[in-house]
Amino acid sequence: xxxxxxxxxxxxxxxxxxxxKRYEIIDGELYVSRQPSLDxxxxxxxIAGPLDYWNVRTQAGSVSIAPGLIFAEDDDVAPDIxxxxxxxxxxxxxxxxxxQAAPELVVEVLSPGAANAKRDRDAKLKLYSRxxxxxxxxxxxxxxxxxxxxxxxxxxxxxxxxxxxxxxESPLLPGFALPLGELFARLPAD
Numbered sequence: 001x002x003x004x005x006x007x008x009x010x011x012x013x014x015x016x017x018x019x020x021k022r023y024e025i026i027d028g029e030l031y032v033s034r035q036p037s038l039d040x041x042x043x044x045x046x047i048a049g050p051l052d053y054w055n056v057r058t059q060a061g062s063v064s065i066a067p068g069l070i071f072a073e074d075d076d077v078a079p080d081i082x083x084x085x086x087x088x089x090x091x092x093x094x095x096x097x098x099x100q101a102a103p104e105l106v107v108e109v110l111s112p113g114a115a116n117a118k119r120d121r122d123a124k125l126k127l128y129s130r131x132x133x134x135x136x137x138x139x140x141x142x143x144x145x146x147x148x149x150x151x152x153x154x155x156x157x158x159x160x161x162x163x164x165x166x167x168x169e170s171p172l173l174p175g176f177a178l179p180l181g182e183l184f185a186r187l188p189a190d
Contacts, residue, residue, distance in 0.1 A: 004028075008073040026123045028074040033116055036080075036109070039187055043109050043141045046183045048081050051105075054176040061085040061104075068098035069106075071131045077124065081107035083173075102132040104172060109139040125149065129156040135172050144184045 006028030015023045024031045036044075044065060052063040063083050070076045084092060084103035092101035106128050108120040120138055128136050129149075136149040136156050144164045149156040150172075162168055168178040 006074055009070055009076045010073070012076060022078060024077040025074055026077060026119075026127050029123070031119050031123070033111060033119075036111060039141055040080075040109050040111055042186050042188065043139055043183065044080050044107075046186045047107055047109075047137075047139065047178065050176070050178050051081065051083055051173075054173060055083065058175070059086075060173075061087075062089055068096075069103070070094075070098050070100050071102070071127070075127055075131070077127070079106045079124075080109045081105075102128070102134075104134045105137070105170075106133050106135075107137045107139065109141060112142065121147075125156060135170060137168075141184065141187060144180070146180065 007025045007030045008028070009025065011030070012023050012025065015021075020035050022033050022035065024033075048063055048065050055061060055063050061084050063081065065081055066078045067082055068076070069079055069082065082099070082103040083105040084099065088101060088103065092099045092103070094100045108124060110117050110120055125136065125138075129151075133156065134151045138147040138149070140146070146162045146168060147158060148160045148162065148168070148170070150159040151157075162180055164181045164184050166180050168180055168183075170176060
């Protein structure tokens with residue numbers, strides 16, 4: 001019988017930090033991707049900025065870009081953006097200064113390629129659902145859309161698919177509103 005190799009957080013420590021790649025582990029499987037493009041980063045800033053502005057006004061918690069999020073030794077990821085409440089942050093932030101419990105909101109901005117989309121729409125959706133994330137946004141900057149998943153009972157389910165004419169709002173974030181046309185207008189011209 002053949003055993004499959006399961007990666008852990010300790011394996012991530014052995015990978016180089018300066019090779020232009022991002023390493024993540026989901027359910028023991030290693031995912032490797034290139035550093036994000038300018039378009040990807042522009043959208044991350046375009047979401048993180050308004051989230052942080054909302055957060056400063058409400059004093060709800062902390063907004064971070066690409067934090068280490070370690071649910072377990074075989075579930076170690078770096079989501080594009082997270083928002084975690086002050087209450088959860090007290091128990092989630094460990095001595096290594098990485099989050100080790102679910103934030104309320106996770107945002108992933110898709111990178112080009114079928115494998116990247118499958119990772120975010122399948123493997124990460126299942127991971128975040130299993131681990132207690134309350135809301136998950138998958139941003140497709142190429143299609144100018146956002147899929148919003150919200151916790152219903154014990155799972156994240158698709159609540160809305162929004163496009164450039166829509167405004168992103170959330171019951172998790174009272175008073176937050178992000179016009180998607182403004183967000184996607186930030187992308188550099190081709």
